[in-house]
Amino acid sequence: MIRKGFIMNVNPDKHAEYEQRHNEIWPELIDALREHGASNYSIFLDQDTSKLFGYVEIEDEDKWSKMPTTAINQKWWEFMEPLMETNADNSPVTIPLKEVFHMD
Template sequence: MIRKAFVMTVHPDKHDEYEKRHNEIWPEMIDELQNHGTSNYSIFLDKETSKLFGYVEIDDEELWSKIALAEMNKKWWKFMEPLMETNPDKSPVTKNLRQVFHMD
């Protein structure tokens, strides 16, 4: 198992809608995530900065990277694009974080 952490940014006026859409995440998107080896996936919001902190556990880096090519994932990106900072392909602008400490 590989632990991944990253930050993204949601627009300040879209906090509630961002949370609503994740509370209603499509079952097909959950399946896609699981099919790409993800588990224990959480996203946290800092309302003061509009920063999102994501944490996910993955089985394999190569499998995880292939989710970007999945049509369901691209559909989700398009759905979420109006709410957050995105790249030209509608993927969220993401900054990966390096783990510096872990305790079980």
């Protein structure tokens, strides 16, 4: 299992809506995430800075790298774009983090 941590930014006035949309996440998006090897996926919010910390475990980098090209992922990015800092293709601006410690 490969552990991935990353940071994103949610708009300061969109915290509640961001959380609500994730509380109602589409089952077909969850299915696609699992099909692309994701598990144990969590996102945390620092309300003071509007920073999101994401953590996901994946099976394989190549399999995971195909997730952004799926139609359901593209639809989700478009749905979430008004709430967060995004790139031109609607993908969230994401800063990958280097793992420096892990304990089982």
